[in-house]
Amino acid sequence: MGTTPDRTSRHAARRERRAEIPLAKIPFKELRNPFPPLEIIPPEGIEKIHESSLRLLEEVGLCVMDAEALSLYEKAGAKVDHASQMVWIDRGLLMETVAQAPAEFTWRARNPERNVRIGSNRIALAPNVGMAYASDLDRGRRRGTTQDYENFCKLGQMCNVIHINGGEMVALQDTPSSIRHLRRLRANFLYTDKPIMEALHGRIIPQDCFEMAKMVFGDIGGDPVLGGVINCSSPLRYDDRMAGGLISYARAGQIVIVTPFISAGAMGPITIAGALTQQNAEALAGIALTQIVRPGAPVMYGNFTTSTDMKSGAPAFGTPEAAWATLVGAQLARRYRIPFRGSGSLNTAKVPDAQAAYESLWSAWPVMLAGAHIVLHSVGWLEGGLTASFEKWIIDAENMAMFIRFFGGFEINDDTLALDMINEVGPGGHHFGTPHTQARFATEFHQSALADRLGYETWAAAGGWDAAKRANQIWKDMLAHYEPPPLDAALQQALAGFVQKREKELEGKNLYD
């Protein structure tokens, strides 16, 4: 694979075109929220939820359907009943254990320039995770494929609103489920050099991922290189897939994002105060287990509590009640000094329409104001998380880029106050052609390829495209100009060899036996 002159000029042409796509030219940069987090309930309210959740773990207890997890809790001093698989954790043990979790850590990327620090007032953005379907305007909604997965991975690499790539951005439904993790992780190592997420269910998947990560990183014992989400099977139950994954990741010092999924009124009380009590108990129990396995293991407090559509029984997303849960969830996580995970583009719309956009921003604004440290699902969500939409990916990425700009703030000094320029232009004049404007017109405002600001007639004459149609052009333009980050050829071969070997070994196997 030598570099011919032809190839070089093709590279150069791609680079040049990329430099013109607003979403592709955002620099990779740490995002910080410079404002104090929005606290919507007073400290007394937080204490009430805290107290209530401690009582819950002491008196009601938690069902953990995994023998190793039960033993770990028991050895640490919790009361365990193996027959019923129930665990009761007293507040002393719980708080002591939770206190060992780090408030900050670094998520390593295979390109050290892309390492991401988690904690403090930093916000790391990550893509859609857990989708069954892919959709775009050309082909509609269909089962996810390897190609869809790779395309999302490429978009996440090209667009630097995304800090952390990977995870199950869409299910590889063209591939047996026993080997999907191998295909996903290889794609991640090939197509992105950012930090990556992976599914961490059970014990086999994590071990395979650690093996592959070791091939890329050499050693994964220092700062973590992989992270993923553990959901509680709410109410109050961790199954063996979740417990096994949590234990495997914690033991290897990798990142566990403990996230109860509570649709209030279905998997928890209908009242947000009650749902948050349950969320807090479930989250703390999971966080404690990571610290029992390995004190100091990187862990996050995840929030996914939302309201329920009482007509259908389905979870509702992007609602005022979910906004409360996010903001108070972050307040609770701060109480324990544990980095907080929220979500950025949740909605129940079937198409990337006004509902998709407004519900997503009812997800994004609260999570940004909350002081979240990682925002999953920051792009691509549709249909309650069932579908990853390429157009929605672009619409969301545009909004995330706007938050990056918003948090960047503006300068106030003699130059920007521009008194001389205002004087020179005078009453009734124009600032369009001034040197002050000319020097800044290309950089002073957030640039958007998505927002159409043409006059109605011009817009109509050009086809009258809505935002989804324009987004369709943008993602195709981006993928057409994608280039993979360099990866050593021998390493590529080694990864391929490992994947091939394991695919044979895992053929037809149930990974959770």
Place this chain on the structure above:
Amino acid sequence: MGTTPDRTSRHAARRERRAEIPLAKIPFKELRNPFPPLEIIPPEGIEKIHESSLRLLEEVGLCVMDAEALSLYEKAGAKVDHASQMVWIDRGLLMETVAQAPAEFTWRARNPERNVRIGSNRIALAPNVGMAYASDLDRGRRRGTTQDYENFCKLGQMCNVIHINGGEMVALQDTPSSIRHLRRLRANFLYTDKPIMEALHGRIIPQDCFEMAKMVFGDIGGDPVLGGVINCSSPLRYDDRMAGGLISYARAGQIVIVTPFISAGAMGPITIAGALTQQNAEALAGIALTQIVRPGAPVMYGNFTTSTDMKSGAPAFGTPEAAWATLVGAQLARRYRIPFRGSGSLNTAKVPDAQAAYESLWSAWPVMLAGAHIVLHSVGWLEGGLTASFEKWIIDAENMAMFIRFFGGFEINDDTLALDMINEVGPGGHHFGTPHTQARFATEFHQSALADRLGYETWAAAGGWDAAKRANQIWKDMLAHYEPPPLDAALQQALAGFVQKREKELEGKNLYD
């Protein structure tokens, strides 16, 4: 017009149906933001902008193209040059005058139960103002008509996310411009009993409006009953329409919302710090004039500073830079203890699509967090303010209803913490059928008629409607069940008589001569 049994039962049926439309059953209630306003720049930054704008009014000055206004400034002690129509206001005079404006006031409605208090942490929501076109999915975009106007007025009456109704929600392009104010105000008095806005340009329109208001209110000398927007012709110029309207309203003790309209880089410096310097100077000069005319006259500090699309030169809306301007604008207004006006649904989209929704929420979230006291354009905006869309009206109203819910907050007590219920349901159980859920399922969550949360197949089988299509059904359903608030028949006749008389007198007249 007696009440026949048939009529009574028709009324009852309408009331019943209205009670099922979520947007029509929201109670008329004061909205308060219980959180401290988001302050994005420190007090030193506010002082820099303040200082800079004072220097601007002292050194650069302001052009006021109205003889009476010039005389008023001069008598108050400002330096005036009548030949060039320039005014220079020193900081002592400016601050002393501005300090006389009230921090709070009550906007009276013809139904006293609909009076709206402005100030403190209250937020009053008002509709779209200043649109040339109306649009809906059935008939597309067309010139606004009296019927469109009346329909917006009816929606604003029915839907209690709207606190203040009226204003030029759409231009009555089927009516000569010299008599539109008469038709608008009569429609407002007929179709709504909420506080109302009106255009306050020049001197003839305000006088007519005061005459009509006196017929309805008896006396308008106490708390104000009318309010409207005065725009500065930025940079640094008030024309006679604006100055005349400002003087007329202030003299009559009615509400002036002083709003510089600065598209940064066109009508002001491209830097937000510079644009805000200019905005602050323009706003303070206008506010000062209201207080020179009548100390204590109700006045508001308006913000409409936004970024510019540097490709077309047109104003951009719903941008991160506009969000800064809104938030800092509110900080400035608080410095002077003057109620603040922002905007709720600004965007440049041509159709009620994802762009329309996301830009609008980039307008709504900042203005809600800013501590705004009145939010104009909270519903209905499309296309940079050129078009009032019926579907967008519903989409925006839904979002405003969500803010009302969000700011309402949730209770934390033993009952809502629901520990007993969590215990009873136990691990792995369901909360759907519990008495705790059943007692609350109809009221615990924000109810939406707009958000579709059906499964994909069900949604597709029902026609696969997007949010705009569903909004289309909702506004038609609302209008079909509208009923006017009672208004004395003699008063109706008197208003009609006045309008008829003035229409003859004003035929073909230029109202700004």
